[in-house]
Amino acid sequence: MSTLLNDSEADKLIAVLIIEDDSMMRRHFERVIAEHPRLTLFGSAGDCKAGLKLLQKRPDVMLVDLGLPDGNGMSLIRELKSVYPSSEAIVVSIFTEEEKVVGAIRAGASGYLLKDMPTEDIGASIIDVFQGGSPINPSIARYILRAVSGRREDSDEEKQPAAELSAREIEVLNLIARGYSRREIASILALSTHTVVTHVRHIYEKLEVHSRNEAVFEACQQGLITIHG
Amino acid sequence: MAKMLGLLLCLLAASGPAQSAQSSEGLIQFARMQAMSSDDYSRPPPDSLDWYEVTLPDNWNMTRPDRGGGVWYRASVDLPENATQHMGILLSNFSMNASIWWDGWKLVSGGQMEEPLSRNWHTPLYASLDTDRLKKGRHWLYIYIKGYPNDAAGIGNVSFGPESILLPTYNQRFFVQRTLSIIALACTILLAFGACLMWLLQSRQNVAFKWVFLAALTWSVVISNFVIHNPPMQRFYWESLVDGALELYTLLMLLLVLQVLGLKKTLLKRSLALLFASGWLVILMFGNDAVLMAWAMPMHTLDALIFLYLLWLCVRSWLQQNNRNAVVLALIFLIQMVFAVHDWWAVYFANQLETVLIMQIGPTTMLIVITAWMLHGFSKSLQLSKTYTERIEAEVMSVTDRLKQEQAKMVQMQKQQALAEEHERLTRELHDGVGADLATMSCMFRDGTNNDKIMADMVAHALLDMRMVMDGIVEDCRDVGMIMGALRQRFQDRMKETGIKLSWNVQGLPIRCELIDRSSALHLMRIIQESLTNVIRHANADWVEVRASMPDQTDAMVLIEVIDNGQGIAPEMIPGKGLANMKQRAGMAKGTLDIQTSPQCGVHISLRLPVSMTD
Numbered sequence: 001m002s003t004l005l006n007d008s009e010a011d012k013l014i015a016v017l018i019i020e021d022d023s024m025m026r027r028h029f030e031r032v033i034a035e036h037p038r039l040t041l042f043g044s045a046g047d048c049k050a051g052l053k054l055l056q057k058r059p060d061v062m063l064v065d066l067g068l069p070d071g072n073g074m075s076l077i078r079e080l081k082s083v084y085p086s087s088e089a090i091v092v093s094i095f096t097e098e099e100k101v102v103g104a105i106r107a108g109a110s111g112y113l114l115k116d117m118p119t120e121d122i123g124a125s126i127i128d129v130f131q132g133g134s135p136i137n138p139s140i141a142r143y144i145l146r147a148v149s150g151r152r153e154d155s156d157e158e159k160q161p162a163a164e165l166s167a168r169e170i171e172v173l174n175l176i177a178r179g180y181s182r183r184e185i186a187s188i189l190a191l192s193t194h195t196v197v198t199h200v201r202h203i204y205e206k207l208e209v210h211s212r213n214e215a216v217f218e219a220c221q222q223g224l225i226t227i228h229g
Numbered sequence: 230m231a232k233m234l235g236l237l238l239c240l241l242a243a244s245g246p247a248q249s250a251q252s253s254e255g256l257i258q259f260a261r262m263q264a265m266s267s268d269d270y271s272r273p274p275p276d277s278l279d280w281y282e283v284t285l286p287d288n289w290n291m292t293r294p295d296r297g298g299g300v301w302y303r304a305s306v307d308l309p310e311n312a313t314q315h316m317g318i319l320l321s322n323f324s325m326n327a328s329i330w331w332d333g334w335k336l337v338s339g340g341q342m343e344e345p346l347s348r349n350w351h352t353p354l355y356a357s358l359d360t361d362r363l364k365k366g367r368h369w370l371y372i373y374i375k376g377y378p379n380d381a382a383g384i385g386n387v388s389f390g391p392e393s394i395l396l397p398t399y400n401q402r403f404f405v406q407r408t409l410s411i412i413a414l415a416c417t418i419l420l421a422f423g424a425c426l427m428w429l430l431q432s433r434q435n436v437a438f439k440w441v442f443l444a445a446l447t448w449s450v451v452i453s454n455f456v457i458h459n460p461p462m463q464r465f466y467w468e469s470l471v472d473g474a475l476e477l478y479t480l481l482m483l484l485l486v487l488q489v490l491g492l493k494k495t496l497l498k499r500s501l502a503l504l505f506a507s508g509w510l511v512i513l514m515f516g517n518d519a520v521l522m523a524w525a526m527p528m529h530t531l532d533a534l535i536f537l538y539l540l541w542l543c544v545r546s547w548l549q550q551n552n553r554n555a556v557v558l559a560l561i562f563l564i565q566m567v568f569a570v571h572d573w574w575a576v577y578f579a580n581q582l583e584t585v586l587i588m589q590i591g592p593t594t595m596l597i598v599i600t601a602w603m604l605h606g607f608s609k610s611l612q613l614s615k616t617y618t619e620r621i622e623a624e625v626m627s628v629t630d631r632l633k634q635e636q637a638k639m640v641q642m643q644k645q646q647a648l649a650e651e652h653e654r655l656t657r658e659l660h661d662g663v664g665a666d667l668a669t670m671s672c673m674f675r676d677g678t679n680n681d682k683i684m685a686d687m688v689a690h691a692l693l694d695m696r697m698v699m700d701g702i703v704e705d706c707r708d709v710g711m712i713m714g715a716l717r718q719r720f721q722d723r724m725k726e727t728g729i730k731l732s733w734n735v736q737g738l739p740i741r742c743e744l745i746d747r748s749s750a751l752h753l754m755r756i757i758q759e760s761l762t763n764v765i766r767h768a769n770a771d772w773v774e775v776r777a778s779m780p781d782q783t784d785a786m787v788l789i790e791v792i793d794n795g796q797g798i799a800p801e802m803i804p805g806k807g808l809a810n811m812k813q814r815a816g817m818a819k820g821t822l823d824i825q826t827s828p829q830c831g832v833h834i835s836l837r838l839p840v841s842m843t844d
Contacts, residue, residue, distance in 0.1 A: 116692060118722065138714035142706065178710040178735050179717030188736065 014130050015042035017059035019051035019076060020092055021068050025115060029063060029092070029122070036123040048076060055080050058087065061130055063113060065092045066100050074107045081108035088129050098143040106207045111135040134200040141176035144203065164210075165203060172199045255316075256390030259285055262302040262372075270342040273301055273330060273371040286322070289382040295519075297378040299342075303371045306389055312363030315392040319399050320354040322385025322584075323374055329356040330371035342375055345464045350455055351586055352406050355399040357392060377464070379522045381576070405585050410455035413593040417452060420596050421445035427607070435607075440485035441600055447481060448592045450474035455589045465521065469513050472525050476505040478592065479532045485599075486539045489558055490546045501535070533573065536566065557602055565595040654748060655698070662694035693719055697758060701751030707743040709787050709840060710735055712750050713777055716757055727765050730772045737778030741843050742787060749818035749838060753789070756811045756822065760791040760834050763807060768795025770831060785841060786820075791834040797826040 016033050018041070020026040026044055033039045042059040045051040048071035055062055055076060062080055064073040077089040091104040091112040101112045111129040113122060125135060148165050165173070168189075175185045186193045263280035264287070280303065283292065287302075318329050318336070326347050328338035336356035340347025362368075370389065376382020388395060424442035428435060451474050460467040480501055487494055508528070512521055543559035546552040568591025575584040670687050678684075700706075700715045713735050724731045744750055757775065764773045770793040777789045808824065811834075815822035820838035 138711070138718040139700075142711050142714065174710075174740060177714045178738070179714035179733055180735075184733065 013038060013040040014127065015040050015060045016126060017042040017051070017054055017062045018044035019046075019048075019054075019062065019068065019073065020044070020065045021046045022065070025065075025092075032119055032122045033126075038127060039123055047071075048073070051076050052079060055087075056083065058084050061088045061090060061126055063090050063092050063126075064104075064109075066104060074104060077104055077107045077109050090126065090129055098139045101140055102143050102147065102207070105204050106210070108208050110204065112140075132201065133197055134204050136176055136200050138177050138179055141173045144207070145170070145173050145177055165206060169199050169203050169206075172196060173203065176200075256388060256394055257306065259304050259387045259389070261285065262287075262304045262384075262387070265301045265303075266298065267301050268299050270299055270328065270373050270375065273303065273333065273373075285387060286385040287383045289376055290379055292383070293378075295378050297376055297380075297382065299373060299375040300384075301371060301373050302384060302387075303369060304387070306368045306370055308363060308365050308368065311365050312358075312360050315360065316358045316363055316390060317392040317395040317399075318356045318358070318370060319388045319390075319395045320372065320384065320386075321388070321398075321402060322351055323349065323354065324351065324380065324382045325349060325376045326374070327354050327384070328373045329354060330373070331356070331358060331362060332368050333371075334362075340458060342373075345460065345462075345467075346375055346377075347459055348454070348457070350406075353399050353402040355395065357396075377518060379519070402585060405587065406455070410452055410589050413590045414449055414452040414456050416597060417445050417449040417593045420593070420600055421449060424600055427604070431607075435603075437485060437488050437603060440481050440488060441596060441603065444478055444481040444485065444592075445596050447474045447478040448596065451478065452589045452593070465518055466513075468518070468521055468525075469509065472521065472528070473505075473509045473513075475532065476509065476528060479535050480505060483535060483539060486542060486558060486562075489554055490542060490552065492542065492546075533569065536562065536569070540566070558599075561595055561598050561602065564598060565591045567591070568594070654751075658698045658701075658751065659695075662698060663691045666691035666694060689723070693723065697754050698751070701754045707745075707747055707750060709742050709744060709753070709777060709789075709838075710738045710740065712744075712753055713738070713757075713775070713789070716754050717775075720758070720761055723765065724761070729765065729770060732772065732774040734774060735777040737776070738787065739779055739782075739842065742779060742840050743843055744818070745839050745841050746818065749820075752814040752818040753836070753838060756814050756836055757789065757791060759807055759811050760832075763832070764791070764793045764795060767798075768793045768832065770795030779840075785839060786837045787840045789836045789838070791832075793831045795831050797828045797830050797832055798824075799828065 033041050043054045048068050066073040089109040091109050094115050182196045186196050264283045326339040329336045339349040428438035454471045543555040546555035572586045572588040773793040812822050823835040825833040
């Protein structure tokens with residue numbers, strides 16, 4: 001994924017698919033996207049079934065709520081990423097859902113949108129993600145840190161095997177968890193903001209790869225697939 | 230056991246003292262014999278010497294007091310016809326040694342006639358005669374006796390008759406006097422070994438076994454006097470050894486009884502031990518046969534008295550303390566007493582040369598019974614201790630179960646209490662924060678206030694407050710850096726709106742610096758939230774710095790400062806509700822809050838909270 005887009009691509013409107021069961025919220029997002037000069041409404045659905053049909057038509061970005069009446073949005077993310085790896089999935093979440101957000105990132109999501117975000121930020125966040133940005137906040141950083149450190153064995157959260165993050169990535173996560181912005185982190189670590197963003201992107205990718213490996217491992221265990229070698 | 234006892238009683242009856250003339254055909258029991266003192270045991274003295282008449286049995290203690298040495302006895306036997314069957318000569322009793330001669334031929338001898346004399350303590354002597362020696366006519370029977378003065382020497386009954394009658398009698402007496410003594414010796418040694426083993430196995434704690442062991446050991450010395458034909462030392466030393474063992478045996482019995490009955494009697498024990506030991510040593514060093522004999526008599530009487538005394542102690546213990554052990558012990562002692570009384574009677578009232586002495590078997594029997602009884606008690610105590618162990622184990626199990634239940638209950642109660650506290654905390658925070666915002670909004674709606682901006686602000690504030698509560702309460706995070714991060718995340722948008730520049734400086738905070746109390750997280754957030762809200766609302770500042778550090782690693786206190794460049798707080802405004810609330814929260818988090826302000830120089834809030842460093 002590159003942030004260097006040529007003019008024709010940059011001029012192209014980003015097609016956004018909305019899958020959200022709360023009709024008020026769905027309409028809110030529809031309005032914001034329709035009004036945004038660089039976004040276009042690809043379609044919207046209130047459940048998994050309808051969403052699954054729509055995502056086959058290749059949206060650029062899919063906004064998805066995780067708790068849908070007929071299933072989990074996570075499966076839609078996996079489906080989208082397997083059919084169109086270049087399309088981006090963004091989780092629509094309310095606050096303190098870090099666990100679900102990280103779960104979604106592990107499933108292939110590239111970012112999240114908070115439901116009560118200021119209206120003017122929604123479009124910017126979608127464009128940011130589409131252009132390769134990886135939104136993160138202290139809560140999510142904290143959650144990932146906890147998951148990868150494996151220190152909190154006494155916590156109630158399900159134990160997820162830690163992905164192997166580099167020392168620098170952990171350092172970045174620690175700074176994010178302490179409330180520093182990307183720009184501040186870049187200046188503290190003497191890096192470019194772009195590098196910090198890349199670190200976050202790598203962290204997400206590692207989580208996703210790790211998650212995929214786990215899925216393969218589990219499938220092997222259950223005898224669903226056989227590896228010859 | 231009963232069989233053995235029966236056999237023993239039969240033997241006692243057979244070996245009783247009243248073994249006078251039997252009127253079986255051809256059996257002669259000599260009532261009188263001719264005697265002649267002589268130390269020459271190699272041949273009978275000639276007829277020409279002056280033989281004198283004696284009555285049998287001839288007990289030297291009475292007929293030759295204070296005299297030992299040798300005496301020839303003789304009697305003539307007239308056979309009317311040539312004998313057709315084997316005949317025999319039986320010496321039921323004699324002491325110490327004897328030889329039997331027939332028509333000038335020595336038939337049999339009890340052993341060595343020279344000093345030290347072979348010991349034939351009441352062992353019978355028998356000589357067999359075949360028909361060649363039993364022709365019709367007169368024959369002469371000679372018997373040579375050698376003995377010690379005042380030592381019950383002499384000759385008992387002498388019988389001549391058919392071998393078919395005499396040999397069984399001889400065998401019977403031999404069995405009682407010698408075979409039984411050997412068996413008793415073997416048993417006693419075994420007993421000593423067993424008791425010693427029991428004593429050692431029980432870590433030398435059961436002293437009774439020790440006394441039994443030593444008593445059996447000493448008694449085996451006493452019995453060997455009946456068994457050993459030729460002692461390996463001079464007669465005086467041998468007699469001294471046997472007598473000493475007998476006295477030691479008495480002393481050990483005393484110790485055993487006192488032990489079983491739980492009595493002390495230290496003086497008695499010591500004085501008896503001293504008497505026995507000193508008497509024995511003095512005689513051994515300075516005495517001779519005569520002194521030993523003279524000393525032995527009163528000592529034997531003393532032994533008897535001591536046993537009577539022990540019996541009395543047992544009876545008294547039974548009567549006074551209803552001590553069942555004492556009864557058993559007394560009954561066991563009676564066994565030995567029966568043997569002892571028999572011998573005592575034999576020695577002092579009957580002519581002991583006519584009886585057998587059975588005392589050698591008595592103590593052995595008694596010791597066997599005592600050991601059996603003690604073993605019975607021991608096995609019972611073992612069983613008892615097993616029962617106790619099982620009972621204690623069961624008790625421990627039940628106590629453990631109860632403890633576990635109590636613990637589970639306690640944990641449950643603690644959980645409930647923690648839950649109740651958490652519930653109360655959550656309620657209070659919601660009431661003071663979101664609740665208050667919602668109440669205000671509700672009032673504003675009712676009053677018809679139609680300011681969308683204010684309404685949106687209120688909603689945003691309520692949402693923010695709710696997030697804070699969730700960050701502080703719902704999430705279990707005590708890391709100060711992360712709490713600060715969450716705080717900034719929640720406050721970011723509001724600060725942006727106000728246009729106040731936020732300088733975020735938490736770099737000085739070590740990683741994994743945690744609040745000691747989980748509930749302190751929300752207090753920390755609330756205090757900083759209140760400080761920042763104050764800056765936004767009242768300070769009129771354009772810059773605020775939030776700084777977190779750990780100035781001194783050793784005192785485990787984290788310092789969080791909020792510094793603005795606003796107008797400061799006027800002195801009359803200081804005791805506001807908000808500040809009081811902050812101080813109270815700092816106190817609840819076991820920390821301190823310090824506010825420095827002066828007009829136009831901003832406010833400097835310093836919050837110190839206790840932390841712990843985890844790895």
